Amino acid sequence: MTVTHSFYLAWKYLNFNRLKTATLIACITLVSSLPLALNLLLSASEEQLMSRAKVTPSLVGSKGSDLDLAINTLYFASEPPDPITMASVREIEESDLALPIPIATQFLARGFPIVGTTLDYFNFRELSLASGTRFGVIGDAVLGADVARSLGLTPGDSLVSSPETVFDLGGVYPLKMNVVGVLDRTYTADDRAVFVDIKTTWVIQGIGHGHQDLAQPDAEELVLEREGNEIVANAQLPQYTEITPENLASFHFHGSTDTFPITAIIAVPPDRKSAAILQGRYEVTDAPLQFVNSPQVIEELLIEIFKIRNLLNLVFFLVIAATLLAIALIFNLSLRLRQSEIQTSFKLGCSRGAIVQLIAAEIAVILVVSGGLSAIVTVGVSHLKQDITRTLIS
Amino acid sequence: MNVFNSRTTRMSGLFAAVLCCGVSFGCGTSTSDRDTAPQSEQIDAANSTQTETRLQVFASNYPLQFMTEFIGGESVSVSLPVPADIDPAFWTPEPDAIAQMQTADLIVLNGATYEKWLSAVSLPSSIQVFTSGGFRDRFITIEDLVTHSHGAEGEHSHAGTAFTTWIDFQLAVEQARAIRNALAERLPEQQEQLDANFAELERELLALDEQLEEAIAASDRQNQPLLASHPVYEYLAQRYDLNLQSVLWEPDVVPDESEWQDLQAKLSDRPAQWMLWEGTPNPESTARLEDLGVSSVVFSPAGNVSDGGDFLAVMQTNVNALIAIF
Numbered sequence: 001m002t003v004t005h006s007f008y009l010a011w012k013y014l015n016f017n018r019l020k021t022a023t024l025i026a027c028i029t030l031v032s033s034l035p036l037a038l039n040l041l042l043s044a045s046e047e048q049l050m051s052r053a054k055v056t057p058s059l060v061g062s063k064g065s066d067l068d069l070a071i072n073t074l075y076f077a078s079e080p081p082d083p084i085t086m087a088s089v090r091e092i093e094e095s096d097l098a099l100p101i102p103i104a105t106q107f108l109a110r111g112f113p114i115v116g117t118t119l120d121y122f123n124f125r126e127l128s129l130a131s132g133t134r135f136g137v138i139g140d141a142v143l144g145a146d147v148a149r150s151l152g153l154t155p156g157d158s159l160v161s162s163p164e165t166v167f168d169l170g171g172v173y174p175l176k177m178n179v180v181g182v183l184d185r186t187y188t189a190d191d192r193a194v195f196v197d198i199k200t201t202w203v204i205q206g207i208g209h210g211h212q213d214l215a216q217p218d219a220e221e222l223v224l225e226r227e228g229n230e231i232v233a234n235a236q237l238p239q240y241t242e243i244t245p246e247n248l249a250s251f252h253f254h255g256s257t258d259t260f261p262i263t264a265i266i267a268v269p270p271d272r273k274s275a276a277i278l279q280g281r282y283e284v285t286d287a288p289l290q291f292v293n294s295p296q297v298i299e300e301l302l303i304e305i306f307k308i309r310n311l312l313n314l315v316f317f318l319v320i321a322a323t324l325l326a327i328a329l330i331f332n333l334s335l336r337l338r339q340s341e342i343q344t345s346f347k348l349g350c351s352r353g354a355i356v357q358l359i360a361a362e363i364a365v366i367l368v369v370s371g372g373l374s375a376i377v378t379v380g381v382s383h384l385k386q387d388i389t390r391t392l393i394s
Numbered sequence: 395m396n397v398f399n400s401r402t403t404r405m406s407g408l409f410a411a412v413l414c415c416g417v418s419f420g421c422g423t424s425t426s427d428r429d430t431a432p433q434s435e436q437i438d439a440a441n442s443t444q445t446e447t448r449l450q451v452f453a454s455n456y457p458l459q460f461m462t463e464f465i466g467g468e469s470v471s472v473s474l475p476v477p478a479d480i481d482p483a484f485w486t487p488e489p490d491a492i493a494q495m496q497t498a499d500l501i502v503l504n505g506a507t508y509e510k511w512l513s514a515v516s517l518p519s520s521i522q523v524f525t526s527g528g529f530r531d532r533f534i535t536i537e538d539l540v541t542h543s544h545g546a547e548g549e550h551s552h553a554g555t556a557f558t559t560w561i562d563f564q565l566a567v568e569q570a571r572a573i574r575n576a577l578a579e580r581l582p583e584q585q586e587q588l589d590a591n592f593a594e595l596e597r598e599l600l601a602l603d604e605q606l607e608e609a610i611a612a613s614d615r616q617n618q619p620l621l622a623s624h625p626v627y628e629y630l631a632q633r634y635d636l637n638l639q640s641v642l643w644e645p646d647v648v649p650d651e652s653e654w655q656d657l658q659a660k661l662s663d664r665p666a667q668w669m670l671w672e673g674t675p676n677p678e679s680t681a682r683l684e685d686l687g688v689s690s691v692v693f694s695p696a697g698n699v700s701d702g703g704d705f706l707a708v709m710q711t712n713v714n715a716l717i718a719i720f
Contacts, residue, residue: 094527099520119496119518135516136492197516208513248514249486 010361028370031323033377035316044385053298061264063290070294073264075189076113080106083261097278098267104201108162115193116201132181139243141177142195145185176242187386210251453502455482457560460705461570465591508557523576525569534628556628563603613720619664623671645673
């Protein structure tokens, strides 16, 4: 019996016992691909976490969990930290120790984070536009590549911010934002964010708003009380929920900009010395804010992940060993069940070697198919690892 | 300790998510006439004459444009995106102007709430320099909330912070210094020339300051009551201790009867003999003022480009005119 004949008979046998064959192939595929795929995903996660932290080493935010602050500011994930004020941005600016880039992440639009910032963020991250322009006025929004694809939005469309709470009638009103640009894909958290001017987040929050001019004679029915220079509006005064060229000039902010909220500051120092001096200012015990060295925080996170990874690798090793033993047992039991079939072949004149060759061919087919599937899975994971890990991190 | 617990929880979550995804994937379930030309054309025209090596600067009014050009010399190309017939204090940029400012190397701003349009416009912070940032503690607050309208820019209010800072020449020096510093940061190789140009501008501005201060101090009429046609002279009044009260008149608009009556009421309390105008007043207004015993004198803040020469020339004319009434 030639090798070809052996493989032909093996194929026929495996095809006849499809369920058993499929189960064996699935087991071997899983056992071989799972550790590889997991290691690929972990490596990609580590790479993504670390690379973004490395280019964004200096963060300033409210005191509390440094990890929460880093994860929220770098990846726009997790609950936003307690707010800080724009006064902190001004202080850093006036110190000349760093360029402060404010970040506000407390709002969502159709499930995606709205990131309020300044245009310095685009320059800092070297974000380029796939279409449209950068935001020019309040109410403009620039979408990350994944947001635009998921929501099917292009420049000229609009996107409404999500209300903070459905039943809070006195709370934050949704703002209809004008999509003016879509970013090129970056394979980072920026792909899944809606970028607006920091002032737009204050409009969403109700700190800034636009309405009819109450000083005008035709607004008399909207006035509750006039006392000297103060005009109090009644509840009928409608506030604009969309910023248009016509009503843009009516938008205004109440109070000092110094008191307006943000969630964190990305500090971009010109050199290490400035970074060290800036860090020192926040390390005094009574400092109201904390300085976060994000590579250090992420590295600590990765060290913990390494420990869990080692544990899992051990578990995988044991699972693989148990699975291989189980497969060997299955083959052994299968051979016993096939004793009568093997005896018949022997009586028909088939040599012992030919029978061994036949069984070896069956095992080879299963291993080759499993190996092929495992390779496909691994290549697939390798190809999609950036997307998968970014989704998981976000 | 709590931080550590928080981290462990988060790490476990992240790791579990990675693991779950890995398992599910393994199971195969994956998936040049500035009056009439639009702003953009004016900016394009300005840019077309610039070479790439020059620092591209936008200024929010003429005094800042002048100071930047004076200090930067040939190293800078300074554009004023505001049409000549509009007061830059009440200008609103169009989208094209915003887009071009976003790509500038530097945007020189007055601050002190001068650029009202900034609250609605997105510009990179890294290229903005607020020239009045160094004397924020000396800003003057205006209490009245009266709005009025005139010219192409429409209705506006002078409530809030007074912003015509540069007509106090000492503050103008501080603004020039901020511009010098911002330019030096971007053109370190030009530091010496920038310093020399700044020193010359400082000398000119302080000379104007000295002339005015000495003339007013030497006058026996230094406490005479004065009227201002518009509330733009707060810093001038503060610097030289002028006894100044403002109305809300425009040089090219003849006030209505109620405004004349208001003025007469003011004059009965404060018998002023001079009114300061931002520009040449309407002859009908000056004639009627003369009938009330009030003469007119022009002190132009020069917020936008004028026909009266460059910024220093306009300010010298202002100083001469003011000295003449003391």
